[in-house]
Amino acid sequence: MAETVVGALIGKLGTALAKEAATYGASLLYKEASAIKGLFGEICRAERELESMKAYLRESEKFMDTDETTGIFIKNIRELSFRIEDVVDEFMYRFEGDKHGGFASRMKKRIKHVKIWRRLGLELRDINVELEETVKRRDRYIIPGMERHAGSGDHHTRSTNQALCFAREEELVGIEDNATKLKGWLVGDLDERNTKITTVWGMGGVGKTTLVHHVYKIVKVDFDAAAWVTVSKSYKVEDLLKKIATEFGMPIDSSIMDMRRLVEVICKHLEGKKYILVLDDVWEQDVWINNIMPVFPAKCTSRFVLTSRLSEVASLASGNCAIKLEPLQDHHSYMLFCKLAFWNNDDKRCPEELxxxxxxxxQKCEGLPIAIAWIGRLLSCKPPTYTECKSLYEKLELQSVTNTIPGVDSILKISLEDLPYELKNCFLHCALFPEDYEMKRRLVRHWITSGFIKEKENKTLEQVAEGYLNDLVNRSLLQVVMNNEFGRVKCC
Structure with missing residues (x-):
């Protein structure tokens, strides 16, 4: 992710510039001072350019898969950032090395380094010129309205992938216990006038929407009114309320109705009724606390179901009415795979030779239902022979070098896009470890020594890093293997 690379580099440039005061505070040879001044000038120039670019990258990276021009630009920025980092790393290494040895030795090194400072200054100047040319080239070839088009393409991809979450009844595997629990919470005490919020949460693609949709179809007949609305990250409150009103079958003129009138219509329509509302794919508590909850009438029999990837959204549940979904167990994964890949077989079993x-x-899917479903459907379109299946597996192996399972990547990538760059650095650092490696708590020390953690709000580096670790767990991006006796993450 270019934004994380640039963000980390800006911090490193700031550290390098902090050396400037210390450098000029000491006695410098005239030639050394001149050379190092030129180098610091180029570092300043790079820092200003990259600082301005970071905000742009935060938004544009979402479009790099649907807009080729943006993809090329981001790739170039990432490569130039690495080259800048190499220059800064060499400077800091050489500069720190000057401090060792006697007076004569240090003077000899400093005279020798005059040439190095000039070379690094010229290298950085060339990179800065390339950086400016890259921006100009992008502006020269971008098509007006392309980013809006790219954004709509991204939205279409998400909508298409969301359709994959709605499984047929015969494809529902391993959800029976959770379905029974959820159904009991929703219809167990409908005779009482009360409000109940239930939440279903877990990592992307783990089957939250599938589970809730299955139960929703069963229980909605027990209510006077029922609605299902997908929220997503980029919701607008007014549009969301209009969607809710439409799904509940309320007569509204969305083109002229203002917010106040819209709230009145929703309250009046649902007053005294038993109703259920599913809010799928909720990304923040504020959606519910400030934008949805105040709209609905009190003293009704109301049921709300929220699905999310975040534990803070799951904490909105009434009492203990929250379900955390985990990847499927091996036998359930195998059952789902066979039902989809070999649906045309009478016994729906995998042939022995396969x-x-x-x-x-x-093993590639790791219990993720959406991945199993995707591969199963791909195989179902091919003859069930060893040659055909092996060919598909080899294609997936080639794709996994630069991508994940086709179609699944765009669902999982949304979780990564939602991270601030400090957390992205920490999360992407985990890719240094082998697959299935159990990372100990000392992972936070790796983040500190890598320069990803900065002190803030009177917290130590260890406390900030621990907060980042818990945040990644709560976002369903790291799985906890073991907690210690104090409930803190011991291994993930």
């Missing part, structure tokens, strides 16, 4: 390949496919 057992080995089926195991390899499922």
């Amino acid at each position: 057992w080995d390949l089926a195991t390899k496919f499922l």
